[in-house]
Amino acid sequence: MTHDLYEIIHRRRDVRGEFTGEPVPDATLDRILTAAHAAPSVGLSQPWDFVVIRDRAVREAFHEHVCYERTVYAAGLTAEAAARFARIKIDGVLESTLSIVVTYDPRRGGPAVLGRHAIADAGLYSVCLAIQNLWLAATAERLGVGWVSFYREDFLRDLLGVPAGVRPVAWLCLGPVTALQETPDLERHGWRSRRPLHLARHDERWTVAGG
Numbered sequence: 001m002t003h004d005l006y007e008i009i010h011r012r013r014d015v016r017g018e019f020t021g022e023p024v025p026d027a028t029l030d031r032i033l034t035a036a037h038a039a040p041s042v043g044l045s046q047p048w049d050f051v052v053i054r055d056r057a058v059r060e061a062f063h064e065h066v067c068y069e070r071t072v073y074a075a076g077l078t079a080e081a082a083a084r085f086a087r088i089k090i091d092g093v094l095e096s097t098l099s100i101v102v103t104y105d106p107r108r109g110g111p112a113v114l115g116r117h118a119i120a121d122a123g124l125y126s127v128c129l130a131i132q133n134l135w136l137a138a139t140a141e142r143l144g145v146g147w148v149s150f151y152r153e154d155f156l157r158d159l160l161g162v163p164a165g166v167r168p169v170a171w172l173c174l175g176p177v178t179a180l181q182e183t184p185d186l187e188r189h190g191w192r193s194r195r196p197l198h199l200a201r202h203d204e205r206w207t208v209a210g211g
């Protein structure tokens, strides 16, 4: 069982190019959302909501926005980095079966959320834990997930009718895949490599990386 969990953690990938568009059974989607909803949250606030989007027109509108934001990002890169970035796919919004937008409502469980008085971001951390649960559950179901963050929150709020004050935290593409890559896309494309654990680990006090 423990072995299974580690296997899923290491098999998980961010997917952009491998979605097949095949259906996701409702029971599977329910299991995945139930796993997300079981995440820990500051003060048991459960500040997340999940907007499940299958509508092609909505996904097309979002995709157009993502393409625009891609050009905004690319405009800030050096010519060499922009050329590398041009080869990298950053979303599978149209190819995946469905999308799930995960939101954060800072008012949920308020006004005095237990454990959030000194760290306002603890609510956002909670939402990210729900997302990670979702991601791992989908991986266990042999589905792929791709997190898309090339968007402006206001645009997404308007597109989905999300109330003012509720923050869209992630647009997640989800669905069956041909395969999960063994190496992250950004590493395969020479954009960036994973940092070894020993550089991230500090014993007792902060030490200079590699020292």
Ligand SMILES: Cc1cc2nc3c(=O)[nH]c(=O)nc-3n(C[C@H](O)[C@H](O)[C@H](O)COP(=O)(O)O)c2cc1C
Residues within 6 Å of the ligand: 012, 013, 014, 015, 016, 089, 090, 091, 147, 148, 149, 150, 183, 184, 185, 186
């Ligand atoms: C907060 C967050 C935002 C991300 N946004 C995007 C995105 O907009 N487009 C994309 O292709 N990947 C996105 N990713 C995926 C990362 O690029 C990916 O997790 C990283 O390269 C490591 O690859 P792996 O998830 O396959 O291990 C995002 C991941 C996180 C956690």
